[in-house]
Amino acid sequence: MNRLIRGGAIVTCDGNHRVLAGDVAIVGSSIVAIGPDAASRLPPPFEIVDATGCIVMPGLVQTHVHLVQALFRGMAEDVPLLTWLEQRIWPFEAAHDEASLKTSAELGLVEMLRAGTTAIMDMGTTHGHDVVLDACERSGIRAVSGKALMDRGDTVPKKLRENTKASLREAERLAKHWAGRGNGRIQYGFCPRFILTCSEELIRGAVGLADDLGQFLHTHASEHADERKAVEALLGGSDIMLLDGWGFRGDRAVLAHCVQITADEMAHLAIAKTNIAHCPSANLKLGSGIAPVAALRKAGVNVGLGGDGAPCNNNLDPWLEMRHAALLAKIKSGIASLSARDVVRMATIDGAKVLGIDRVAGSLEVGKRADVVVVDIMGAHVAPAADLMATLVYGTRATDVRHVFIDGERVVENGVVQTLDGERIAATARSEAIRIGKAAGVL
Numbered sequence: 001m002n003r004l005i006r007g008g009a010i011v012t013c014d015g016n017h018r019v020l021a022g023d024v025a026i027v028g029s030s031i032v033a034i035g036p037d038a039a040s041r042l043p044p045p046f047e048i049v050d051a052t053g054c055i056v057m058p059g060l061v062q063t064h065v066h067l068v069q070a071l072f073r074g075m076a077e078d079v080p081l082l083t084w085l086e087q088r089i090w091p092f093e094a095a096h097d098e099a100s101l102k103t104s105a106e107l108g109l110v111e112m113l114r115a116g117t118t119a120i121m122d123m124g125t126t127h128g129h130d131v132v133l134d135a136c137e138r139s140g141i142r143a144v145s146g147k148a149l150m151d152r153g154d155t156v157p158k159k160l161r162e163n164t165k166a167s168l169r170e171a172e173r174l175a176k177h178w179a180g181r182g183n184g185r186i187q188y189g190f191c192p193r194f195i196l197t198c199s200e201e202l203i204r205g206a207v208g209l210a211d212d213l214g215q216f217l218h219t220h221a222s223e224h225a226d227e228r229k230a231v232e233a234l235l236g237g238s239d240i241m242l243l244d245g246w247g248f249r250g251d252r253a254v255l256a257h258c259v260q261i262t263a264d265e266m267a268h269l270a271i272a273k274t275n276i277a278h279c280p281s282a283n284l285k286l287g288s289g290i291a292p293v294a295a296l297r298k299a300g301v302n303v304g305l306g307g308d309g310a311p312c313n314n315n316l317d318p319w320l321e322m323r324h325a326a327l328l329a330k331i332k333s334g335i336a337s338l339s340a341r342d343v344v345r346m347a348t349i350d351g352a353k354v355l356g357i358d359r360v361a362g363s364l365e366v367g368k369r370a371d372v373v374v375v376d377i378m379g380a381h382v383a384p385a386a387d388l389m390a391t392l393v394y395g396t397r398a399t400d401v402r403h404v405f406i407d408g409e410r411v412v413e414n415g416v417v418q419t420l421d422g423e424r425i426a427a428t429a430r431s432e433a434i435r436i437g438k439a440a441g442v443l
């Protein structure tokens, strides 16, 4: 169906970061015109979407999430990273079966779509990942998603600790089956979990497969100081440089966190074009520290934002990540080190670069896919919305998102997700979380 999104303030996030008054015209899955005379470029019949009193902007991109952990929200509180993994998250993940994986993935997707997230970089657990990719495809979201790869670590539960070759074989099968599905919206990410749970052979194998299949690499790196010390003790170096040396680098590679990164490592990643996913809420909740985002951007590293997992956040809300990223940069690097405009770009076009979709999404431009979010700015909590970038970063809430379109299809209408049954999923989540918590021996 053709659509005219009429009468909003259009935050394009294009190269000049233009803000325009007028309409956005969509034919099928593509934007065909933007601005005051856009309607004249639209062949009838078309649906009119009223955006009076709204910002119309590109869909938000979350560059590091775990759909499989959405079910464990509020069940892993007040412990640091390595304890959080060993005593909570890994036992939960080991207990996951197909029914709980489906509920968890759907729960995360409903939360993110409803908040205006149109694209994600997702890391699963070791098993059952077809269920997660299937949920992504049904939801209509753009996703780079893959199973976690783990073949070492004394504290890793047996069910999650894989044989190296079998782990790579399963990832290759998933990539070949799923990449390109959903009209190209689904792509595959090879996800060695983090260097302490992966052998060099496993990581080099993932690098080889991602290269051969033209897909992505996604891992965690230098999140917490204790983790960095453990890596140094075990492998005699920093995870960032070891990964780089094993080929985990380049514009299709994503390192989540990098809170502990050094200036030399920043310069190195900038040259290699390796991306970073900044997850400020998760870094705060696990007490990991504040990533030097302003310095990373200054060094030329592309940085996206992400909610990480529900148990370390406890939301998958891109607006909270934008607000936290902006506020923490002021403490870390100075009051003017990261502007609201910078943060809006991190959440849209820079995130799209991380997912390799910046030529088709991440900004509102003629010829791009219609991944569009309509945000109500008439609420008392944002009025008078005099500065649009500040409104988006500091004031907007997920519940202000009115409509969301992906590839021109409406996935959220008046705040209700259209592609998944949010009410049924939230009701199921409670009983599933209790069932899996008991099976994991945590509840």
Ligand SMILES: [Zn+2]
Pocket (backbone or CB within 6 Å): 064, 065, 066, 220, 256, 308, 309
């Ligand atoms: Zn993570």
